[in-house]
Amino acid sequence: MKKRLVLFFALVLALVTGFTAMTATTANAATDTSLSKVQKKGTLVMGTSPDYPPYEFQATVHGKTKIVGMDVAVGEKIAKDMGVKLVVKSMSFDSLLVALQTGKVDMVISGMNPTPARRKNVDFTHTYYQGGYSIVINKSDKGIYKNKDSFVNKTIGAQTGSTMYNESKKQTSGTTVKGMTSVSDLILALQSHKIQGVAMEKPSAQAYVANNKELAAIPSDFNLSASDTSASVAFKKGSTALVAAANKSVDQIKKQNLVNKTYLPAAGKYLKTNTVNTSMFHYWKAFLTGIEYTLIITVCSVFFGFIIGVILALARMGQGGAIKTGFRWLATAYVEFIRGTPMMVQVMFVYFGLGLIVNLPALTSGIIAISLNSGAYVAEYIRGGINSVDDGQTEAARSLGMSSGKTMRFVVLPQALKNIWPSLGNEFITLIKDSSIVSIIGVSELIFQSNIVRSDTYRGVAPIAVIMVLYFILTFTASRILNYFERRMQHD
Amino acid sequence: MTKPIIEVKNLAKSFGKNEVLKDITEQVDPGQVIVVIGPSGGGKSTFLRCLNLLETPTSGEVDFDGENLTTLDTKRVNELREEMGMVFQGFNLFPNMTVLENIKLAPMKVKGIDDAAATKRAHELLKQVNLDDHADAFPSSLSGGQAQRVAIARALAMDPKVMLFDEPTSALDPEMVGEVLNVMQELANQGMTMVVVTHEMGFAKSVADRVWFMADGYIQENNTPEAFFGNPQTERAQDFLSKILM
Ligand SMILES: Nc1ncnc2c1ncn2[C@@H]1O[C@H](COP(=O)(O)OP(=O)(O)OP(=O)(O)O)[C@@H](O)[C@H]1O
Ligand SMILES: [Mg+2]
Numbered sequence: 126m127k128k129r130l131v132l133f134f135a136l137v138l139a140l141v142t143g144f145t146a147m148t149a150t151t152a153n154a155a156t157d158t159s160l161s162k163v164q165k166k167g168t169l170v171m172g173t174s175p176d177y178p179p180y181e182f183q184a185t186v187h188g189k190t191k192i193v194g195m196d197v198a199v200g201e202k203i204a205k206d207m208g209v210k211l212v213v214k215s216m217s218f219d220s221l222l223v224a225l226q227t228g229k230v231d232m233v234i235s236g237m238n239p240t241p242a243r244r245k246n247v248d249f250t251h252t253y254y255q256g257g258y259s260i261v262i263n264k265s266d267k268g269i270y271k272n273k274d275s276f277v278n279k280t281i282g283a284q285t286g287s288t289m290y291n292e293s294k295k296q297t298s299g300t301t302v303k304g305m306t307s308v309s310d311l312i313l314a315l316q317s318h319k320i321q322g323v324a325m326e327k328p329s330a331q332a333y334v335a336n337n338k339e340l341a342a343i344p345s346d347f348n349l350s351a352s353d354t355s356a357s358v359a360f361k362k363g364s365t366a367l368v369a370a371a372n373k374s375v376d377q378i379k380k381q382n383l384v385n386k387t388y389l390p391a392a393g394k395y396l397k398t399n400t401v402n403t404s405m406f407h408y409w410k411a412f413l414t415g416i417e418y419t420l421i422i423t424v425c426s427v428f429f430g431f432i433i434g435v436i437l438a439l440a441r442m443g444q445g446g447a448i449k450t451g452f453r454w455l456a457t458a459y460v461e462f463i464r465g466t467p468m469m470v471q472v473m474f475v476y477f478g479l480g481l482i483v484n485l486p487a488l489t490s491g492i493i494a495i496s497l498n499s500g501a502y503v504a505e506y507i508r509g510g511i512n513s514v515d516d517g518q519t520e521a522a523r524s525l526g527m528s529s530g531k532t533m534r535f536v537v538l539p540q541a542l543k544n545i546w547p548s549l550g551n552e553f554i555t556l557i558k559d560s561s562i563v564s565i566i567g568v569s570e571l572i573f574q575s576n577i578v579r580s581d582t583y584r585g586v587a588p589i590a591v592i593m594v595l596y597f598i599l600t601f602t603a604s605r606i607l608n609y610f611e612r613r614m615q616h617d
Numbered sequence: 618m619t620k621p622i623i624e625v626k627n628l629a630k631s632f633g634k635n636e637v638l639k640d641i642t643e644q645v646d647p648g649q650v651i652v653v654i655g656p657s658g659g660g661k662s663t664f665l666r667c668l669n670l671l672e673t674p675t676s677g678e679v680d681f682d683g684e685n686l687t688t689l690d691t692k693r694v695n696e697l698r699e700e701m702g703m704v705f706q707g708f709n710l711f712p713n714m715t716v717l718e719n720i721k722l723a724p725m726k727v728k729g730i731d732d733a734a735a736t737k738r739a740h741e742l743l744k745q746v747n748l749d750d751h752a753d754a755f756p757s758s759l760s761g762g763q764a765q766r767v768a769i770a771r772a773l774a775m776d777p778k779v780m781l782f783d784e785p786t787s788a789l790d791p792e793m794v795g796e797v798l799n800v801m802q803e804l805a806n807q808g809m810t811m812v813v814v815t816h817e818m819g820f821a822k823s824v825a826d827r828v829w830f831m832a833d834g835y836i837q838e839n840n841t842p843e844a845f846f847g848n849p850q851t852e853r854a855q856d857f858l859s860k861i862l863m
Binding site for chain 2: 518522525527528
């Protein structure tokens with residue numbers, strides 16, 4: 126099953142687990158209120174990463190995009206049996222468990238297999254599906270490859286960090302194993318003959334083959350333990366009552382073979398409607414949503430980042446007095462710290478870290494994180510801009526009786542802003558591009574949307590080309606507008 | 618006896634170890650025109666800037682209209698600065714504003730005067746300095762002489778009781794010096810109290826009530842222009858005059 130475990134996310138997880146352990150009261154069966162809480166609010170929030178057909182993926186149903194797949198069907202059954210409504214929340218696979226621990230979601234169903242490492246942090250239900258692995262090849266090579274052992278001196282691709290990736294390395298000899306993050310990219314590499322096979326899960330392989338006449342699937346013949354190929358539902362550690370309730374549903378699913386009989390065929394149907402029309406125009410709504418969110422994030426972050434930047438710059442320039450010195454020190458430390466850590470970590474920290482205290486939606490978290498980040502950079506521009514204004518300007522203003530505050534506001538800042546307008550403009554353009562980082566917490570901006578379209582259409586390049594053009598249109602338009610204002614400000 | 622408007626008592630100012638002003642005690646009466654002259658680096662600018670507290674004195678006091686500036690809080694100092702206009706060698710006009718906006722800014726933002734009244738007053742002042750046709754120009758399009766006259770109008774817009782000038786003509790081309798000095802002379806004729814740092818000896822002779830000669834951190838001589846130029850008392854002043862009058 127999907128098991129991408131980037132070290133970084135493991136660290137965040139460990140951190141969050143630590144926090145939770147400190148703050149949360151340890152629950153046991155007798156006192157566990159997890160089930161009654163869910164029943165009281167009437168909704169069961171399921172976290173999933175919808176880029177993995179037929180487990181979960183986005184489909185266009187009556188012109189609306191919707192998350193579907195066999196995992197969603199499983200989630201619906203569990204919710205129904207509990208007598209509550211299912212709410213599906215999408216985010217990147219790597220963020221799912223952290224979201225579970227911080228209470229952003231009640232459960233995770235995302236083709237996740239219950240490895241011992243994961244069991245340390247969350248509780249799993251019984252297995253609802255026992256899968257297996259196949260290798261997808263080009264149909265033209267069908268006679269050449271039989272199983273994993275046919276790839277001597279060839280290359281097999283697999284999702285980086287997945288079980289398949291590790292097993293391919295371990296269980297083949299003389300075969301190069303190439304790792305990539307997304308299955309769509311791997312299929313693209315296969316079709317352009319950069320690799321000769323892609324190891325993936327059986328249902329996924331079937332979906333790809335069914336939707337692409339150029340591809341074929343062969344058995345992998347890997348030696349695997351059951352726990353490496355099974356899928357379970359994850360709950361927050363200690364929610365015994367919820368797990369017990371979900372297990373009842375899962376046991377029914379197993380007994381009646383619902384996954385193979387009902388859920389997979391239903392998902393397959395969506396896949397068909399989904400791939401009937403893989404033209405990019407068909408997905409214009411998805412891209413439009415992407416543009417909309419990218420712009421919302423950028424504009425809000427620029428606005429708040431600017432305000433934060435001004436405050437930081439003024440704090441950094443304050444002279445004299447213990448309080449002013451304290452603020453100066455704080456502002457300097459803040460700017461150095463923000464500039465010395467990756468924006469990605471900051472986004473994760475705000476979403477998951479702050480999430481322990483207040484439950485912020487992903488979009489808000491993203492805007493906060495990027496504003497805080499941008500503020501540190503803008504502060505430096507503004508400081509430079511203020512320093513570039515001649516001291517004589519301040520003296521003239523002060524000699525006219527203006528207070529230091531009014532001098533700053535009416536005389537120095539307007540001139541400083543004019544001087545740094547090009548830098549601020551650059552910051553805006555940079556943010557249009559950098560806002561893509563919030564895709565990791567599941568905000569549906571352009572990159573996130575293009576990934577969805579890629580996995581829905583099985584087309585690797587076209588969506589990338591589309592967003593490339595879209596990004597360029599955004600940045601180019603923005604820079605024209607900024608230039609226009611820059612010219613209007615030129616008086617001397 | 619009229620009360621002095623500015624009284625300086627034992628004023629001293631150092632920058633680190635550099636004692637620029639050592640011990641200055643002088644006073645300015647209402648309506649008086651004082652010309653401060655002296656060698657470069659003698660502390661004239663520093664002295665002038667201590668009068669409106671742009672520079673904080675190291676010791677001693679500066680009384681304005683009976684209030685000791687060095688003991689007042691920032692708010693009161695700001696209020697008293699309104700009553701002391703200052704004109705700089707480098708004009709220091711706000712480059713991002715038109716001439717009119719330069720003049721209107723402080724009256725509107727500090728005194729809270731409404732736009733119409735401020736505009737009306739600004740035009741009056743511009744007429745006074747013969748520049749009303751440049752009201753909508755930006756400073757960058759003005760000649761030095763014009764810019765300095767705008768700066769004078771800007772300072773006058775706060776209706777100050779005293780005007781401080783720091784070498785107002787030193788940065789000007791020679792042919793523009795006259796137009797600025799004329800405006801200053803007119804101001805003096807109207808009874809404005811003025812402290813002027815300048816190297817224009819003609820102006821000092823014809824307009825000043827007193828000449829203060831400043832060197833080495835002290836006011837070395839305080840005299841009428843006739844006495845000072847005709848019969849300088851100190852060797853320092855004689856030396857200085859012989860150099861510049863050649
Ligand atoms: N902000 C400051 N920091 C340190 N030293 C200063 C400062 N301002 C002035 N000085 C020093 O004080 C001394 C007197 O300077 P000031 O400008 O008052 O002289 P001045 O008589 O106006 O000279 P000039 O005729 O050249 O304008 C000089 O040695 C100068 O270097
Ligand atoms: Mg000077």
